[in-house]
Amino acid sequence: MKxxxxxxxxxxxxxxxxxxxxxxxxxxxxxxxxxxxxVANVVILFAILAVGLGLxxxxxxxxxxxxxxxxxxxxxxxxxxxxRAGFGFWTAALLAILIASAMGLLVGMPALRMQSHYLGxxxxxxxxxxxxxxxxxxxxxxxxxISGIPAPELPFVDLRNDYFFYYVELIxxxxxxxxGLFVVHTPLGRKMRAMRDDSLAAGAVxxxxxxxxxxxxxxxxxxxxxxxVFYAGLIRYVAPETFSIANMFLLLAMVIxxxxxxxxxxxxxxxxxxxLREVLVDYPTYAQVAYGSIVVLTVVxxxxxxxxxxxRGRALLxxxxxxxxxxxxxxxxxxxxxxxxxxxxxxxxxxxxxxVTMRFRGLTALQDVSLEVAAGEIRGIVGPNGSGKTTxxxxxxxLYRPTSGRVLLGERDMTGLRPHVLAxxxxxxTFQNLRLFPLLSVRENVLxxxxxxxxxxxxxxxxxxPGVWRHNRALRAQADELLDRFGLTAFADSAPGELPYGxxxxxxxxxxxxxxxxxxxxxxxxxxxxxxxxxxxRDITRSIRSSGVTxxxxxxxxxxxxxxxxxxxxxxxGRIIADGTPAEVARSPQVVEAYLGDSAMSEDVPTEASR
Amino acid sequence: xxxxxxxxIGGVSLGAIYALVAMGFSLVFRTMGLVNFSHGxxxxxGAYIASTFYLSAKLxxxxxxxxxxxxxxxxxxxIERVLRPLENKDFDLMLIGTIGFGIVLEAVAIxxxxxxxxxxxxxxxVAPVQVFGLRVRTYDLVVxxxxxxxxxxxxxxxxxxxxxxxxxxxxxxxxxxxxxIHVGRSNAIAFMLGAALAALAGGLVGPLLYVNPxxxxxxxxxxxxxxxxxxFGSIPGAIVGGIAIGVLDAFAAGHFQGYSELVTFVVFTVxxxxxxxxxxGERTVNRA
Numbered sequence: 001m002k003x004x005x006x007x008x009x010x011x012x013x014x015x016x017x018x019x020x021x022x023x024x025x026x027x028x029x030x031x032x033x034x035x036x037x038x039v040a041n042v043v044i045l046f047a048i049l050a051v052g053l054g055l056x057x058x059x060x061x062x063x064x065x066x067x068x069x070x071x072x073x074x075x076x077x078x079x080x081x082x083x084r085a086g087f088g089f090w091t092a093a094l095l096a097i098l099i100a101s102a103m104g105l106l107v108g109m110p111a112l113r114m115q116s117h118y119l120g121x122x123x124x125x126x127x128x129x130x131x132x133x134x135x136x137x138x139x140x141x142x143x144x145x146i147s148g149i150p151a152p153e154l155p156f157v158d159l160r161n162d163y164f165f166y167y168v169e170l171i172x173x174x175x176x177x178x179x180g181l182f183v184v185h186t187p188l189g190r191k192m193r194a195m196r197d198d199s200l201a202a203g204a205v206x207x208x209x210x211x212x213x214x215x216x217x218x219x220x221x222x223x224x225x226x227x228x229v230f231y232a233g234l235i236r237y238v239a240p241e242t243f244s245i246a247n248m249f250l251l252l253a254m255v256i257x258x259x260x261x262x263x264x265x266x267x268x269x270x271x272x273x274x275x276l277r278e279v280l281v282d283y284p285t286y287a288q289v290a291y292g293s294i295v296v297l298t299v300v301x302x303x304x305x306x307x308x309x310x311x312r313g314r315a316l317l318x319x320x321x322x323x324x325x326x327x328x329x330x331x332x333x334x335x336x337x338x339x340x341x342x343x344x345x346x347x348x349x350x351x352x353x354x355x356v357t358m359r360f361r362g363l364t365a366l367q368d369v370s371l372e373v374a375a376g377e378i379r380g381i382v383g384p385n386g387s388g389k390t391t392x393x394x395x396x397x398x399l400y401r402p403t404s405g406r407v408l409l410g411e412r413d414m415t416g417l418r419p420h421v422l423a424x425x426x427x428x429x430t431f432q433n434l435r436l437f438p439l440l441s442v443r444e445n446v447l448x449x450x451x452x453x454x455x456x457x458x459x460x461x462x463x464x465x466p467g468v469w470r471h472n473r474a475l476r477a478q479a480d481e482l483l484d485r486f487g488l489t490a491f492a493d494s495a496p497g498e499l500p501y502g503x504x505x506x507x508x509x510x511x512x513x514x515x516x517x518x519x520x521x522x523x524x525x526x527x528x529x530x531x532x533x534x535x536x537x538r539d540i541t542r543s544i545r546s547s548g549v550t551x552x553x554x555x556x557x558x559x560x561x562x563x564x565x566x567x568x569x570x571x572x573x574g575r576i577i578a579d580g581t582p583a584e585v586a587r588s589p590q591v592v593e594a595y596l597g598d599s600a601m602s603e604d605v606p607t608e609a610s611r
Numbered sequence: 612x613x614x615x616x617x618x619x620i621g622g623v624s625l626g627a628i629y630a631l632v633a634m635g636f637s638l639v640f641r642t643m644g645l646v647n648f649s650h651g652x653x654x655x656x657g658a659y660i661a662s663t664f665y666l667s668a669k670l671x672x673x674x675x676x677x678x679x680x681x682x683x684x685x686x687x688x689x690i691e692r693v694l695r696p697l698e699n700k701d702f703d704l705m706l707i708g709t710i711g712f713g714i715v716l717e718a719v720a721i722x723x724x725x726x727x728x729x730x731x732x733x734x735x736x737v738a739p740v741q742v743f744g745l746r747v748r749t750y751d752l753v754v755x756x757x758x759x760x761x762x763x764x765x766x767x768x769x770x771x772x773x774x775x776x777x778x779x780x781x782x783x784x785x786x787x788x789x790x791x792i793h794v795g796r797s798n799a800i801a802f803m804l805g806a807a808l809a810a811l812a813g814g815l816v817g818p819l820l821y822v823n824p825x826x827x828x829x830x831x832x833x834x835x836x837x838x839x840x841x842x843f844g845s846i847p848g849a850i851v852g853g854i855a856i857g858v859l860d861a862f863a864a865g866h867f868q869g870y871s872e873l874v875t876f877v878v879f880t881v882x883x884x885x886x887x888x889x890x891x892g893e894r895t896v897n898r899a
Contacts, residue, residue, distance in 0.1 A: 063703065110884050118843070120646060120706060121835045122880055128832060129876040136869035245828050249714050256707055285721045292714030299708040300696055 025170055029163050037162045041234050043274040044169045045071075045227045050254050050270040051180045051263050052223020058260030059184055060216035061196025063120035065248055066107050069127035070224025071231060072243030074100040076134055078232040079146040084139065089152040089233060096232075097225035104221020108214040127248060135240045145239030152233040165234055176226060180263045182465065183219070186472045187451045188458050192216055194437045194448040201435035204397055205449035206423035206515060212455050246288070250277070253291045257298050258305050261439070265307025272306070331494075333503050334487025336540050339547035344376035349410075350519055350550045351396065356405030358391055358574075365391040367574045369405070373519070378541065378551045380561040380582070383571030384594065389554045390432055392571070393521050396552075397429045398422040409519070424452075426518030430508045430525060432554075436496035442507050443492040446479045449514035479514075486510040486540075502533040509540065513549075520544060522553040526560050538564055562586075570594070616745055618861045624751035625819060626857020627758035631812035632834025633841065633849035634765060635805035641844035642778050642801035643698065645705055649690060649713035650809055651831015655824065656716055657683045657810030659724050662731045662817045672734035676814040680807045686716075687806025691799045698798065713827065720824040728823030754815050761811055762850060765804070769846070774800065829872065833860065836879040842889030852889065 029037055049067055056064045074096040081092035110122050134140040141147075151160045152168075159165050183189040194202040195209055203209050232238055250273065258269020273291055280287035298305055302312075344350075351373040358366040366388045373379050381389050394400045396407060398419035406415045409425055417425075437445050453471070460468050483489050486506055496504055505525060512520055522541070526534050534557065541564060545551050555561050561568060562582045570578040570585055572594040578585045585591055632654055639647045657679045664675035690712050697705040735753050739746040769775040778797045812830070820826065837856040841848025859878060863871035883889075 061703065063706065110880065113884060118646070118839060118883075120648065121832060121839075122883065124828075125832050125836065125876040126880060128828065129873045132870065132872040132876075136873075245825075246717075249710065252707070252710060253714070256711075285718050285726075288718035289715055289722070292711050292718060295711030295714065296693060296708050299704045299711065300693060303701065303704055 022174070026167075029166050034162065037166055039274070039278055041162055041166055041169055043271055044166075044173050045231050045234070046251065046254065046274055047267045047270040048173055048176050048223055048227040048230075049251055050258065050266040051177055052220040052227070053251060053255045054258075054260055054263050054266035055180055055183065055189075055192075055223065056216045056220035057255060058262070058266065059189055059196065060192035060213065061199075062111060062213050062216050064107075064123050064217065064220055065120055065245075065252070066103075066123040066127040066130075067220060067224050068243050068245075068248040068251055069130040070100050070103060070107075070221040071228035072130055072134065072238075073103050074225040074228030075232040075238045075243070076140055076146070076228075078229050079141075079149050079238045080139060082149050083146055089150055093152070093229040093233070096229050097222065100221050100225030100228060101218055104218045104224070105214065107221070108217025111213040111217060112210045124245070124248075127243075127245065131240050131244060134243075141239075143240060145237060147237040149232050149236040149238070151236060159233065162234075169230055169234075172226065172230065176223060177263060177267065179461075180223075182468075183461060184263060186461075186468050187447070187453065187475065188215070188455075188461060188468075190440070190444055190448055191451065191455070193440055193444075197437040197439050198435050200399065200419075201431065201437065202448065203419035204399070204423060204429055204431075204435075205511060206420050206452070207448065208420045208455045210418075215455055215458055250291065253295045256295050256305060257291075259307025260305065262305075262307035265305050268306050331490030333491075333500075333506070334484075334489060336487050336536060336543070337485045338539070338543040339485075341546045342548040344548045344550065347375060349373060349408075350375040351552070352408040353392075353396070354406045354408070356392075356395060356402045356407065358388075358395055358400060359403045365574050366395065366402070369574070369576055371569060371576065371579075373550060373552060375518075375550050376545065376548070377566045378545050378553065378564055380565035380568040381552060381554045381571065382556070382558070382561055382568060387571040388574040389571050390523055391574075393429060393523055393552075393554065396422075397427055397521060423515060423517075426515075427521070428512040428515055428517035428519070429521035430505075430512050430523055432523040432527070434504055434508055436504060436508055436511070438495065438497050440496075441493050442488060442496060442499070443476075443479050443483060445496060445507060445511050446482055446514050447475055449511045450475050450478050450482070452515070482510055482514055502529045505529065505533075505537075506540075513544065517549060519550045519552065522551065522555075524554055524556065526555055526557045534560055613745070614865075618865050619858060620745065620747055620751060622858035622861030623854055624748075624754045624857070625816075625860060626837075626854035627755050628812045628816045628819070628853075629830075629834050629837045629857050629860075630850045630853025631758055631761060631808050631815070632830060633837035633853040634762070634846060635808040635812070636835050636838040637844050637846060637849045638765075638808070639801050639805045640838075643798045645702055645709070646835070647690075647802070647805065648706060648709040648831070649716060650709075650805065651829075651834065652713040652716035652720075652827035653683050653686060653806050653809040654813040654816070654830050654834070655720060655822075655827035656686065657806075657813030658817045658822045658826065659720055659729075659813075661810070661814035662729055662822050663724070665734065665817075666729070666731065672814075676811065679810040679814050683806040683810035683813075684803045687802040687804075687809075688799055690806075691802035695798070713831075717824050717827060724824070726824060728821045728826075730821055731817035733818045750818060754819075757811070757815060761808065762846075765808070766846060768804075833875065836875070839883055840879065840889055845889075848889055 028040065032040060049071060053064060053067045056062050077096035077099045078089070078092045081087040081095055082089055087095070107123055107126055111119055135143050153159065154168070157164045159168065184193070191202065191207045191212055195207055195212055199209050254269040254273045255266045256269070257273060258267065259265030276290065277287050280290065302308060349372045351371070353369055353371040356366055356369045357364070369392065381392065383389055391400065395402050398417050398421065401416040406413055408414060409427065412425070414422060414425065437448065440448070480489070480492070483492050486509070488503070488507060488510060491499055491503065491507070496507060499507065505528070509522070509525065526537055529537060538560060541551055541553065553561070553565065565582060567580065568582050568585045569576055570588070570591050577590045577594055578588040580588070632650065635650055636647065639645055660679035660682050661675045664670045664678050665672050668675070670678070690709065694705050694708045697708065733750050735749045739748050740752065769778065778801060812834070816830065833856050834853065837853030838849050839852065840855055841850065841852025856875065856879070860871060860875050863874040867874050
């Protein structure tokens with residue numbers, strides 16, 4: 001209850017701060033001369049671009065060096081459509097934003113297949129290709145650019161006046177920032193943040209990573225388009241050097257220095273660097289040295305940028321005792337509330353592996369593995385470290401495509417499908433060394449997995465935001481229900497890293513269960529747990545099974561395996577050496593040999609070679 | 612046919628330089644999994660230092676090049692040292708850090724040498740050689756010879772020396788620390804060698820192109836394109852990819868004039884989308 005009051009107060013102070021800032025921004029033109037109002041107009045455009053870049057880089061974690069080029073595409077499209085084709089400004093503007101978005105999709109296409117590091121250079125190359133085109137193309141006016149773009153028209157106000165233009169821009173900026181923040185705090189942005197924190201785990205909980213990356217590019221290109229259109233309307237002249245790589249790096253510096261993971265930080269960075277540039281307007285090269293150096297220092301010493309400073313400051317004050325620590329009471333892990341019993345949704349075998357072999361550059365991690373798991377059972381997978389257990393999970397959950405062999409879920413062949421597709425077909429898993437999304441709260445970790453909507457449904461963001469909001473509310477209610485079931489309510493707003501290890505393990509199981517999977521793969525869930533926690537884990541696993549979910553569990557804790565599992569499969573050197581009831585397996589001579597002979601020696605090896 | 616072969620040879624010579632740039636990218640990437648965005652700017656600095664010492668200090672071309680290699684090598688070590696706290700923690704941040712260094716290097720070049728470029732005269736003032744009825748510029752042959760020698764030296768270092776073998780091990784397994792390999796030193800050496808290759812490329816490219824502060828962007832991207840095209844991280848891939856980009860560039864320049872860069876980048880993007888792993892397959896340091 002106390003926490004909620006504190007939350008209310010911080011919300012109120014935030015609203016008050018926003019209103020005060022908005023009032024300042026509204027009154028600002030009264031204090032500015034004609035030159036400075038023009039500067040302010042350019043600053044706002046940079047802020048819009050920075051919000052777009054923050055969305056794709058800071059929120060979605062995709063490196064995009066084509067943001068200025070997106071603005072360039074829109075500005076040039078506006079210029080060409082108005083001066084050469086005779087369109088009115090607003091029609092041209094609308095078309096220009098559409099063209100910029102199309103470019104966003106095009107540039108984002110490599111993101112479907114490529115790693116984020118490559119993307120940096122590919123986007124940079126395409127941005128250079130754009131400047132190369134406009135410098136040469138006759139229709140784009142060559143190096144001279146295009147002048148004489150008509151001013152945008154609105155009833156009652158003359159937008160050739162920079163003061164009026166300021167207010168239009170200010171409103172556009174407020175709308176774009178609000179929309180950005182809305183995205184960040186609703187399912188789309190949450191999925192993006194999850195992808196940024198750990199794209200592998202995001203895929204495993206059903207996030208369509210490739211499509212989402214493309215959506216991030218699309219989103220940033222819309223911001224680029226809006227900024228470009230208003231640039232054309234403000235300056236009424238476009239030339240290649242405005243959209244050069246140098247300005248792209250300036251924009252990048254704004255986002256990094258401001259704090260890429262906070263959209264407000266991006267805006268602060270844009271304003272701060274623009275002002276710095278204005279102060280050093282007669283020494284542009286020295287300004288470049290300054291902001292380049294600040295970028296280097298920022299990434300090394302303050303990776304969260306200006307936006308992270310308040311938090312760091314509070315932590316510092318707390319350490320030297322000027323500020324008392326936030327919570328007096330340490331929140332406690334609640335009891336698990338068992339699921340209602342349900343028969344399994346499938347009959348017969350839910351999972352079948354047929355002759356699965358997995359090789360990595362000469363190393364064979366799995367050799368002709370055939371395995372059947374009946375619906376509704378708890379299957380134990382044991383074996384010495386490096387025997388291929390985790391590789392098996394990685395194959396079943398789609399992280400690896402097997403070299404040969406087939407994986408069937410029920411009757412369907414699932415071999416080589418992407419992790420998010422498998423997640424959508426009811427495969428859920430946890431990871432051996434915990435892969436929670438570190439920068440998301442516990443509730444958000446669960447929320448990412450709860451959301452079943454596809455990325456393609458993101459069109460709703462453009463059309464009907466209240467629907468998105470309602471959907472988000474419904475998800476939150478579900479998340480709170482789930483957290484309550486797992487006794488995690490007290491930790492809902494904590495970052496996973498702050499929690500005790502055993503609690504983090506439980507969060508990961510809760511996240512895996514959010515999707516109501518058909519089959520749950522637990523990879524060493526008891527590792528690092530104390531005796532009480534292991535007993536709770538046993539109860540949780542049993543309840544999950546009783547609710548109709550098949551459980552496959554990799555575990556070294558033999559006591560747990562023996563008491564929990566109906567059947568146990570034993571791996572050694574990538575092969576199955578025994579399969580049967582715990583009692584049968586324990587008597588098998590091969591197991592005794594492989595297991596006792598090997599595990600006694602490999603006990604101390606902390607990680608599995610197969611990962 | 613004559614024109615075709617002439618263009619081809621010009622492309623191969625420029626491509627050999629792209630290959631040197633690409634090897635620098637690949638070396639750093641395979642050792643530590645980082646794309647070094649400042650690499651192109653280091654090439655530019657190398658080009659400036661070599662040309663300055665060659666033109667102003669009137670040093671022999673080879674000596675000017677050696678000075679450039681030493682200076683950029685030190686720059687490489689410096690960059691690695693500053694960004695070392697981020698190693699194995701956040702590669703995106705580290706990548707942005709190298710962009711920051713690139714911004715600074717370009718600005719420093721403008722401060723020292725001015726925003727306009729310098730033309731470097733051909734250091735090998737000999738008439739073109741006739742090979743099978745083709746006129747080949749002697750300088751092209753010099754470039755090819757030096758690039759080949761540098762490549763052989765690099766391969767020798769990576770495969771025949773203990774230090775080079777240790778760097779391979781780091782690339783293979785981050786757990787190399789466990790067997791006593793000093794990862795920080797391997798990374799520093801990778802950065803230093805990468806920068807040295809950059810200086811070599813920059814020095815050689817001076818007489819072919821116009822040396823100017825913004826050449827780093829284009830050269831860097833083309834070198835990187837070569838590296839990806841060949842298979843990022845692979846040394847043979849970097850050579851083949853770099854030369855392919857050079858030849859593509861030469862023909863694009865012949866056919867599309869001003870649009871040559873556009874054509875090169877678009878062709879590269881299309882190829883890379885069809886085959887993201889490049890010609891020699893993938894060698895990514897996967898941190899799954």
